[in-house]
Amino acid sequence: MRAGKVCVMTDRNLAGLPPMRSVLESLVRSGIEHKVYDNVRVEPTDTSFKEAIAFAKKESFDVFVAVGGGSVIDTCKAANLYACHPDADFLDFVNAPIGRGKPITGALKPLIAVPTTAGTGSETTGVAIFDFEHLKAKTGIASRAIKPTLGVVDPLHTLHMPERVAANSGFDVLCHALESYTALPYNMRSPCPPNPINRPAYQGSNPISDVWSRHALNVVAKYMKRYAVRDPEDKEARSSMHLASVFAGIGFGNAGVHLCHGMSYPIAGNVKTHKAKGYNVDHPVVPHGLSVVLTSPAVFNFTAPMCPERHLEAAQILGADVSRAKREDAGPLLADTLRRFLYDLEVEDGLEAVGYSKEDVPALVKGTIPQERVTKLSPREHTEEDLSHLFEASMKLY
Amino acid sequence: MRAGKVCVMTDRNLAGLPPMRSVLESLVRSGIEHKVYDNVRVEPTDTSFKEAIAFAKKESFDVFVAVGGGSVIDTCKAANLYACHPDADFLDFVNAPIGRGKPITGALKPLIAVPTTAGTGSETTGVAIFDFEHLKAKTGIASRAIKPTLGVVDPLHTLHMPERVAANSGFDVLCHALESYTALPYNMRSPCPPNPINRPAYQGSNPISDVWSRHALNVVAKYMKRYAVRDPEDKEARSSMHLASVFAGIGFGNAGVHLCHGMSYPIAGNVKTHKAKGYNVDHPVVPHGLSVVLTSPAVFNFTAPMCPERHLEAAQILGADVSRAKREDAGPLLADTLRRFLYDLEVEDGLEAVGYSKEDVPALVKGTIPQERVTKLSPREHTEEDLSHLFEASMKLY
Numbered sequence: 001m002r003a004g005k006v007c008v009m010t011d012r013n014l015a016g017l018p019p020m021r022s023v024l025e026s027l028v029r030s031g032i033e034h035k036v037y038d039n040v041r042v043e044p045t046d047t048s049f050k051e052a053i054a055f056a057k058k059e060s061f062d063v064f065v066a067v068g069g070g071s072v073i074d075t076c077k078a079a080n081l082y083a084c085h086p087d088a089d090f091l092d093f094v095n096a097p098i099g100r101g102k103p104i105t106g107a108l109k110p111l112i113a114v115p116t117t118a119g120t121g122s123e124t125t126g127v128a129i130f131d132f133e134h135l136k137a138k139t140g141i142a143s144r145a146i147k148p149t150l151g152v153v154d155p156l157h158t159l160h161m162p163e164r165v166a167a168n169s170g171f172d173v174l175c176h177a178l179e180s181y182t183a184l185p186y187n188m189r190s191p192c193p194p195n196p197i198n199r200p201a202y203q204g205s206n207p208i209s210d211v212w213s214r215h216a217l218n219v220v221a222k223y224m225k226r227y228a229v230r231d232p233e234d235k236e237a238r239s240s241m242h243l244a245s246v247f248a249g250i251g252f253g254n255a256g257v258h259l260c261h262g263m264s265y266p267i268a269g270n271v272k273t274h275k276a277k278g279y280n281v282d283h284p285v286v287p288h289g290l291s292v293v294l295t296s297p298a299v300f301n302f303t304a305p306m307c308p309e310r311h312l313e314a315a316q317i318l319g320a321d322v323s324r325a326k327r328e329d330a331g332p333l334l335a336d337t338l339r340r341f342l343y344d345l346e347v348e349d350g351l352e353a354v355g356y357s358k359e360d361v362p363a364l365v366k367g368t369i370p371q372e373r374v375t376k377l378s379p380r381e382h383t384e385e386d387l388s389h390l391f392e393a394s395m396k397l398y
Numbered sequence: 399m400r401a402g403k404v405c406v407m408t409d410r411n412l413a414g415l416p417p418m419r420s421v422l423e424s425l426v427r428s429g430i431e432h433k434v435y436d437n438v439r440v441e442p443t444d445t446s447f448k449e450a451i452a453f454a455k456k457e458s459f460d461v462f463v464a465v466g467g468g469s470v471i472d473t474c475k476a477a478n479l480y481a482c483h484p485d486a487d488f489l490d491f492v493n494a495p496i497g498r499g500k501p502i503t504g505a506l507k508p509l510i511a512v513p514t515t516a517g518t519g520s521e522t523t524g525v526a527i528f529d530f531e532h533l534k535a536k537t538g539i540a541s542r543a544i545k546p547t548l549g550v551v552d553p554l555h556t557l558h559m560p561e562r563v564a565a566n567s568g569f570d571v572l573c574h575a576l577e578s579y580t581a582l583p584y585n586m587r588s589p590c591p592p593n594p595i596n597r598p599a600y601q602g603s604n605p606i607s608d609v610w611s612r613h614a615l616n617v618v619a620k621y622m623k624r625y626a627v628r629d630p631e632d633k634e635a636r637s638s639m640h641l642a643s644v645f646a647g648i649g650f651g652n653a654g655v656h657l658c659h660g661m662s663y664p665i666a667g668n669v670k671t672h673k674a675k676g677y678n679v680d681h682p683v684v685p686h687g688l689s690v691v692l693t694s695p696a697v698f699n700f701t702a703p704m705c706p707e708r709h710l711e712a713a714q715i716l717g718a719d720v721s722r723a724k725r726e727d728a729g730p731l732l733a734d735t736l737r738r739f740l741y742d743l744e745v746e747d748g749l750e751a752v753g754y755s756k757e758d759v760p761a762l763v764k765g766t767i768p769q770e771r772v773t774k775l776s777p778r779e780h781t782e783e784d785l786s787h788l789f790e791a792s793m794k795l796y
Contacts (some may be wrong), residue, residue: 211610211645
């Protein structure tokens, strides 16, 4: 890559861990000038994005390296983007309606992503998500142009993950696979964009994304329990889940996600007192993977009538006997299969277990409305009342 | 792409057919300056490559469009490459030992590939194959740098293919899938290249290529008979096989092919009098897909002991009952399954049926030796004697 000056981004927790050491040793050994930015915020905000962007603009970096989970990789994408477009306003490239959603036409610098969690798939996608603090809403930047150039996917980098962090990131993979496989087909999206440059990053399910989504689901079904709860030293399971995260990333990075992800943002954003097991943070948090998976039984029960074959196939991959199932059984069967899967993996018993009650439903629905970028990829159209029912049905799982 | 002047390449047969008409109408409608080169040779040679290169060098094109099968797309890759490296000698980028095999470090112009056959997968690969006339050997250029920027894969473009052309291009897909799925694993290749820029385009089977190879094989198993021999107007089958060609292309374009392809080059190159059904050419020819598939039962019987699970899985996908098969049955079982599959598809009965006899075996073996670029990806090491046995065993199939 003929790198002259490299910008390495990470977070404070990772700054002293082996993946960062490997990267820095490699840069030093090759005599490549570099600077480290280790101030990435876990669950980044517009403010934390802007700080990283300011750092990237101060120097003239010609390669970016992101070492971390989705927060680090997403922040690095934004830093690269705005450093290469120094005159752009921050909202120019942020998704409409919060931002202006302008297409990115200029070239960015190469970005090498070194994921240290198996879950986000951010190393494969053109999406960077952040909390827009002033509106209390998750939004992001979505464009093929910000996709990393290269991902270095090493399962040994995930060995430091505590058990619940591993489990939750695995649930994110599970939902990426299930949501992208059941997303609205690419040829049913409307209206057609006037020009390919205006195509959304999330195009709906298609013959390419289907291959990845289904394959990732097979790997999750085979390795998730070994990976998450049995033996953290099981390198075959860690390797397989890390690759499944990449595979699901390629799938959902093209097809998109829908209701579980759209509804997860207010579940994470409205957290009151929930202390997540295994997370070293000083504030209440519902981890992303958990916030996504808690609604999955209700969501897939709801979407099944639109493409029952795919829901039955998913249930079968996750271990259900579908030999005598009818099309109308698809929703309840996949929902039950997911409940059993989540119970075995010791997932909290629904939204109540992370601090929500029926009174919170209107706020959760309100927080889902602005997530139209993803919720419109649901195969089934939905009203606010439908969303209320989905949150209510997710209060208890077992 | 902000194209200023576009080079459109095709062959004489296609020049007046609908795919070319669509491309030209689109360029005219958008007011984009362009020139057409329709002198591509089917089964190109160093001479025909050089003519296309000279055409590309005369003008300053900023985008290339290839409309045709593998011959056209490969020729266009070479034209783009040398037009962007005007001072390079033709042999600089040709595979060693025939050429110098130098790595390509400069950037090429965008190339849009519009495949009109379902087979080669050239729209997905970084490989361009030609006959080096003076040595009577097939060789090529292999580098990620020459991969097309974009493929426009429209099944309607394949509707003009006669039945045997469709069948033979389907056999190419079948062998791409089977060979790449059974190719030497990427982590067993040696020696390691000193630098990633020296990595071969064909890296051995790996977790990414496996997904594509297996998926393509499933599609071939499901659609090949409908596509090739039953109803040429079956658009679902044409679409599926055209996509399978792309999928297998992504698989073998990364993993590589091995013995069937390595042995096919002398089978095609030493042709005496065979007139291929359905081909509008004035010289004897063994079509590429046919030359590849005729040795497949012998080849996979030979390679099975190195990875019997994958050979059994392939047999199962192609319709065999493997429930009681042992590992040592893998070779004969896959070979028998292939023979039945080829018989149903009315494939000529072995090398004898295309004009070869036992006396030709030494020449066929001699022609295989220089194909080390692919044959070294065979999972099983082989001597010249082994190659003789494989050709002999392929004289009759049924």
